[in-house]
Amino acid sequence: MIPVTRRIAIDERELSETFVRASGPGGQNVNKVSTAVELRFDVAGSPNLPEEVRQRLARLAGRRLTLDGVLVLRADRFRTQERNREDALERLLGLIREAAVPPPPPRKATKPTRSSQIKRVDEKKRRGNVKGLRRGRIDHD
Known part of the structure; x- marks a missing residue:
């Protein structure tokens, strides 16, 4: 064998x-x-x-x-x-x-949590403000 x-x-x-x-x-x-x-x-x-x-x-x-x-x-x-x-x-x-080797199971689609959505939007706003400050635009949110 x-x-x-x-x-x-x-x-x-x-x-x-x-x-x-x-x-x-x-x-x-x-x-x-x-x-x-x-x-x-x-x-x-x-x-x-x-x-x-x-x-x-x-x-x-x-x-x-x-x-x-x-x-x-x-x-x-x-x-x-x-x-x-x-x-x-x-x-x-x-x-x-x-x-x-068995194939991996198919990926299950999941929804992002509410807190992760809020974090993502807050981070986008913060980055936008930083970039706005570089151009001389002041946007205080």
């Missing part, structure tokens, strides 16, 4: 990795060695994810989620297969951790 959060852990058997050739520069090595990693995780079929986390993860995954509910992450930033495997796993765990 791979720990994700205190409450969520995913089974290593739920992950599937395939190795493909990386694109980009790399000289002769790039044409011979399959260093890029394609990590697949079945979001829809995972028994270890709570339903609300699964829904948020699907929303976060966007285009990386297939129609079958499988999250596909491709890692090819590094030149070695091992580093790309670690990178793909870290990105998956980061996505799941982000999905595990």
